[in-house]
Amino acid sequence: MAPRSPKSQHEASSKRLREMDEDRISNLPDSVISHIFSFLPTKTAVCTSVLSKTWEHKWTLTPTLVFESLFLWDRDTRDFTRFISRTLLLHNSSIKIKHLFIEMDYEKDPYLDSCLNLWLQFVRTRDVEELSLQFADAIFQDCPWSIFDDGPEGYLLPQCLYTHPSIKRLTTNYCIVGPSRVVSWPSLKSLSLRLAVVSEDTLQKILLGSCSLEFLMLEHCEFRFDRLDICSASLKDLVIHSVLEPKTGDKFDVLQISAPNLLYLEISGHYYQRKFQLLDVSSLVEAWFDFDLFVDDGNFDYSVEEYVKKKTQERRENLKVYSSMLRELLEKVAHVEELTLGHWCIMVSFLHPIP
Template sequence: MAETSIHRKSSGNRPNRTDKTNPSLPPPLSPRDLISALPDAVIDRIFSFLPLQDVVKTSVLSKRWRPTWTTATDLVFDGEIVARLRSTLDFSSLVDSVLIQCASPTVKRFHITSFEYEKAHRLKFDLWLRFAEGHRVEDLSLRLLLTSETPTLYILPRSLYCWSWLVRLEVWVYCFSLGRTIRLPCLKILVIAISRLSDDILEGIFRGCPVLESLELWGCWGVKNIMIDSTSVKELVLCNLCDSNIQKIWAPHLLLLRISGDWQPHAMLRLSDVSSLVEAKLDFSIRVLTDLPSDEMMCSHMLKETFQKLCGVTTITIGAWCFQVQARYFFTIL
């Protein structure tokens, strides 16, 4: 009798695996329900990591997602990707189509990359920048491509110099017009590449950008002296200034200096005052046109003076060319 009692007790407590009404199990959810249940904030976050072309394609995954891409706050157009996709629309037509359908009141990022700019595109480009202005873009990147040996530089509209909400600006193949007052109170990062500048333009930038933290100049020309009296600018990057004639850098509040790429022959770059530097990277090379010892000696003297100015810097990174020139000069004097 005892064995029978025990057997009945265990049988009564055994769960019924065929009982589909077990309240302890959650109801099954289909993948379709999971996608539809995503909140708008999560969808927007996912879209921010995808190329715009892929964002548009996601509209076929869910009916609810079809109009969602039109509210994307990151609009990044890459001409190389569009060319690989072999779209029926050319690059400029694709940009126009997306901007017309954009329903977001504000756009955080607006990037135009690898666009072959010609003079005939000026009016279209003006309209794109008017869109960026109307949507208060915070991160603006405009990378144009050179289409000939005598490229046409796009002159930035005067309204761009007064965008009070702009935080990051990157421009390639542009011309900053003289005599324009620059007032960019929120700009922190500025990247200028393959553009014509001057000492006066740089001075106006530093004066009109009170919170600017980082300045990068890539392949620019027209500047002779970089004078940074701003206390907010902490990083200066100079790259591929083979057509430049920069002679002096005066930046007593600068913390990070990076000089790289090719520089023009007989470059006489001098660090005047960089007393606050904590990190410097010298990874540039000067294309010496002759094999005369005097030319190499001149480069060695310039590097020697540069290293003397950096004697108190905590971290210094030296590239191959700088190291070789200094090494040859050291063994020569021995």
């Protein structure tokens, strides 16, 4: 093969240099760029607007908006809320929003509540499919069992959200859930409520208005009922994690669960004085019991072994109650294909054997 001439070598080198100088990212289709933006925090995506005239409005094509703030409620948080409001206002109205994620510290404040109400109007008018409202509360970190002692706190979800036909996935943390009228969530498939007061009326409205709901998680919630009836034909997965309740209630309060169409049930986390009783779970295929229940002092920092180390009469009686409850739970799920028991359940069964 004959060697290339100096002219052809120069042309090849020039071509490589032109290719290196070429802005290939800017030449990507808008659909690809918006997909890349969906993996970035929205603040980062917005910053690309300063790159050039071409990039000034590229970020408005993203179908995913993620707003995260680690600041406490102060002037910085107000700046953060203004940034969110401005971003939602400038976002391309022809683009369907798939996911809106907001994480920030929450404190009762008229300005913040007005901003949140406007943002959820945006959710309603732009057919947002996945909404995540993650609000932090310092009280929960210090004393989780008394967070609702003075009544429900947190952000009050506006009524417009309860008639959102496009929403498929909703996750809230430290929000007041209380629809005053009917709920209409025909597309909702997954609902996760954390740090919320849940009444029987609220839960029944949600179940009646969510004909497609498949997954329900109640985490660190306070229940205002002692019987959970789920007749929904669509709901298949139920997760109950760490029910919050004040220490002034009756010892060994019982939560009865009747859900004949459930396929998966998980009871996990810490409980102070709450027993569980399964009534009808005849369709259950998988059960997951990974919880611990201490009554006399509500201390969850020690293991079961440490709990029973001081073999007081009260603790002996508690173990009998725990063992009896576990026996009843296991009898009700004897037909499942897969059963998982956490450390506490296994230890209680070992220390006070189930007949």
